[in-house]
Amino acid sequence: MLPQLAYILNTTVDARVGYSHMPFTDYEEKYRKDEYYWGIVPNRLCYEIMKLRPPVKPYRVLDIGCGEGKDAVFLAKNGYAVTAFDIADAGIEKAKELARRNHVEIDFFKANVNEYMPDTAFDIVFSSGVLHYISLDKRKPFFDRLKECTSTGGLNVLNVFVAKPFIGIAPDSEEAERLVEPWYSGELANYYHDWLFHKNEETIFDCNSGGIPHKHCMDILIAEKM
Ligand SMILES: C[S@@+](CC[C@H](N)C(=O)[O-])C[C@H]1O[C@@H](n2cnc3c(N)ncnc32)[C@H](O)[C@@H]1O
Structure with missing residues (x-):
């Protein structure tokens, strides 16, 4: 009965028996639909990467x-050597399909950002809409490792949702997000205080995910290892 129970409770068997505190992500369900939940238009930060590090070699x-891989595929199509992971199997499957359709090779794998630690070097680390899943105790070691694994002259291009007392919790936020301690303004930049900042900004934007209009506040950082 455990798999059925876990499915009904929107969690995993591991979480139910105490192996992991990370609940099943709602995206697993959202990504099972045929259409691409986030579309296939790349994030504008991908263009900033291209401006700062044009793909004169396979960075x-x-x-x-x-x-579902829209940014990974866009960057690979433009000549970058991309490795990408997500916790949602359905997302990885669709990302692989998008890569196949675009004739690019990408090293996709499943991992939990609360457990994964990179062990090879990268020139560019990119993440959009994900870092808010990292629990408070994991943040410093994780960013320390990302910084170590970034080559000199390399970039970390990241954004994170931050909490503001005047902006409520998104109506469609999932359990995994609510369980994690919120991020605050400037926290992300602080992990990179010793790098060169190309961008360090905060923006509040409207969102209609889940069909209910709401707002998000996001910190955006582009930092270079000197
Ligand atoms: C807002 S979406 C952003 C997806 C993608 N970066 C984009 O911009 O299209 C958040 C993503 O984080 C993934 N995610 C949630 N919890 C995660 C975790 N613990 N480890 C890795 N990925 C996770 C979800 O499956 C989802 O794909």
């Missing part, structure tokens, strides 16, 4: 929480 990119 090694790590995409953390790649979802």
Whole structure:
């Protein structure tokens, strides 16, 4: 009965028996539909990467929480050597399919950002809409490792949702997000205080995910290892 129970409770068998505190992500369900939940238009940060590090050689990119792969595939099509992971199997499957359709090779794999530690070098680390899943105790070691694994002159191009008292929790936020301690303004930049900043900004934007209009606040950082 455990698999059925876990499915009904929107969690995993591991979580139910105490192996992991990470609940099953809602994206697993969202990504099972045929259409691409996030579309296939790349994030504008991909163009910033291209401006700062034009692909004159196959720069090694790590995409953390790649979802259905739109950004990973865009970067690979433009000549970057991309490695990408996400916790959602359905996302990885669709990302692989998108890569096949675009005739690019990408090293996709499944991993939990709360457990994964990179062990090879990258020139560019990219992540959009994912870092808010990292629990407070894991943040410093994770960013320390990302910084170590980035080549000198390499970039970390990251964004994270941050909490503001005047912006409520998104109506469609999932359990995994609510269980994690919120991020605050400037916290992400602080992990990179010793790098060169190309961008360090905060933006509030409207969102209609889940069909209910709401707002998000996001910190965006582009930092270079000197
Ligand atoms: C807002 S989506 C962003 C997806 C992609 N970066 C994009 O912009 O299209 C958040 C992604 O984080 C993934 N995710 C959630 N929890 C995760 C975890 N613990 N480890 C890795 N990925 C996770 C979800 O499966 C989802 O694909």
